[in-house]
Amino acid sequence: MLEKRYEPKDIEKKWYDFWIEKDYFRAEAKSDKPAYCIVIPPPNITGSLHIGHALDITLQDIMIRWKRMSGFNTLWLPGTDHAGIATQNVVEKELQKQNTDRHVLGREKFIEKVWEWKKLYGGTIINQLKSIGASCDWSRERFTLDEGLSRAVKEVFVRLYEEGLIYRGEYLINWCPRCHTALSDLEVEHEDKQGKLYYIKYSFMDGNGHITVATTRPETYLGDTAVAVNPEDDRYKHLIGKKIRLPIINRDVPIIADEFVDASFGTGAVKVTPAHDPNDFDMGKRHNLPFINILTGDGKMSEEAGPYKGQDRFECRGNILKDLEETGHLEMVTDHNLAIGHCYRCKTIVEPYLSMQWFVKIKPLADEAIKAVKDGRVKIIPSGWENSYFDWMENIRDWCISRQIWWGHRIPVWYCQEMRNAECGMRNGTIVSRDEPKSCPYCGSGSLFQDDDVLDTWFSSALWPFSTLGWPDDTEDLNTFYPTSVLITGFDILFFWVARMIMMGLKFRDQEPFKHVYIHALIRDAEGQKMSKSKGNVVDPLKMTEMYGTDAFRFTLAAYAAQGRDIKFSEQRVEGYRHFLNKIWNVARFISMNVKEGEERALAVKVKNLSLADRWVLSRLSSVCSEINKALEEYRFNDAAGALYQFIWHELCDWYVEMIKPELYGDYEESKRAAFFTLVHVFEVSLALLHPFMPYITEEIWQQLPGKKEDESLCIREYPSTEDGIEDKDAEKKMNIVMDAVTCIRSIRGELNLSPSLELQALIKTSNSTENILKENITYLEKLAKAKNIEIGKEILPPKNAATAIKPAMEVFVPLEGLFDIDAEISRLSKEKIKIEEDIEYVKKKLSNEDFTSKAPQAVVEENKDKYINYLDKLQSIQNNIDKLNQWRESNE
């Protein structure tokens, strides 16, 4: 006998340990079974489980458990990401607390520190994944800085370099002055802000007059090396070639002509700062202008800033504005909206900054990745995301991959310091190598030093689907599981990660890394706001599992996961699904209460005499099985969850269990056994269907269920298919008639506020076809409608003082005697009458429209004609009853 309440805590741990001990989650490198593989989006080692992970993990676990049960050789490959900048930041903060910093420690010692930190805290998130039931193959867990993955990174770097797809050069990149490193374009978050447009007067060198330029960043004027105008702009044509003198610092720069300048914006004259603006950079190249870097790496003004040297960039802006104003060079200031780039890790405003960096020439890789999606080798679900993917891929720019931090994959490049011969000189002493070279392969010098930079973390993540499987070695895992089956993740890393995996997978494996990409929603709070620590509106998934149990939480996430829409998370809904678990738990208790000694074996007996209820529920089960499988196949998690909820609660519990109670409590052994067998069978199959969604409670109940299958765990029971039920349309049809009759009586009871304990008599006037069905199943009516002395027949006449309910093919009368209120009943029926009259009007209009009858499909026309006849019948019945009631009333008066 099961406990009165379901207590998740102990049970969850018990079964997770059991599954691990039995090694169910381990995949086979070689197997006759078809392979099914998902690589986990590796969470940061600095992270702890947030609700987005919880959704992501739940959906993956559902797919994995479903496929494992469905007979696949299933691999869910887990791991974590070293998260270069984020992790370095965390450890640096620790050092700060100890009043030291990484430069004091030195590179080697610092990295040791980070590894120590990783050992201590890096496993946190992995344990949290386990706690929500993730059935990963932990024996294959990987970390992006593992020896093996590092080898893959070097291999890829070297090969891309050798093909000319990786190059080094001095360009404008996004620079975070706080993290002290370059960022890729993607790592910059733009935020729209109300800013100012400053109009600065530049006097001509000869002292006569001036030209005004507009800028949002006045401090950069210190780096100006030209003023540009559009060559077609009549206002300025005559000034081209003239020189102006920059205020305060008195540098003389030319006025140049460039097509890029939009004459309609601002004054039509642009200050050109090649070292601090991407457009100006291009112009600088075109016109051979000097590049003056006025900033230092930590966002302060450099040597080039003259009197402003050493000032913080924003402090400097203020000072410069003041000085320009005082010297009469600030013409005016207007409001101006602009998007400002922030570092995605620390939110500091980034600077376009000129520096020497490594880049991936991305176009050739992107072209292949576009093709893979275009011709369907990679399918993105929901397909709406394909547009974004193409848009980004088609306008992609070279990827800056070097980072000026220490934690990460150090760039496998060395520089020869001596460059003893021409060959070495030709290469600028650059040595790109998989292994650390002892001496320069070109000139033999032993004086080498390695590039200081590390690679973008996403560079190693891009290799994840094959580096984790053993690449560059030719492993069995790789042959078995690559390409993987599906990648499940949020859209926020579609470009960061998904797109880059596709590029790298195609490049190095000649095959797409996954066949499907399922993009799920972002979880917001109940008001639709993005969750963030600063807003204080985060929902802690671990708290949810503690309060409601992991299963209820997981089921909630699945039920929420409709495609293409964000999730507004409400705790109430978790509570609702906890009730669902309670319901399931109680059916299990009901079953356990009805098991008697020796009955378990009887379950194996082939039962022949199935009742209508048995046949109905088995038929419903059959269609639910196919519904669930189809929904999961199409990643419609919410539909699958909804179908299970509906079936188990409202069909199995509300109808079936109630219907078989008379049999279970009765003495007729054969039908008792049939009912019990069917109940246990349907429930067992339901548990199996549910298992991927709520693994713990289903396992707990299943283990105690009589007549379960041979397997030692629900984890490895075969996933149900339509054959687990028995399709029986005839039973469904008959059952619907029985249900209609029950509903009629219940409606009368409910609408007249009669007590559920009050037994009612019922007289049912039927058509030919329904009479026998109802007569055969009269016990259901008695039980479910709490009715007695039921009379069924074609010739039934409405008794006096009876309430009436009408359904297709039946009229139900409930005599009420003293309780009967004739006026209330007339008004009840009149309401029904109005409804049906509206219906009739609607269909009549349709049918009398010749266009409809001639142009609509014949089936639709027929359907409406049938409807019309049925409506008329119903109206007739209602009218007859109203007439009768009126007669009675008159005769009583």
Place this chain on the structure above:
RNA sequence: GGGCGGAUAGCUCAGUUGGGAGAGCACAGCCCUUACAAGGCUGGGGUCACAGGUUCGAGCCCUGUUCCGCCUACCA
């Protein structure tokens, strides 16, 4: 600036080839009926954002408008 998505019951959302709108929660009424009051039964509640169009027929397809959300962008 470009692109994408959304607007359906009080709330959160389904709605799969266009054939008279559904669920869960909330609400109201009757019930401690021996699995379950975390429950049962019954019921009320919608101009499917707005305006046009296509069609015999539109929540669904097309055009435009408004509001909201998101992505993207080298708008000085």
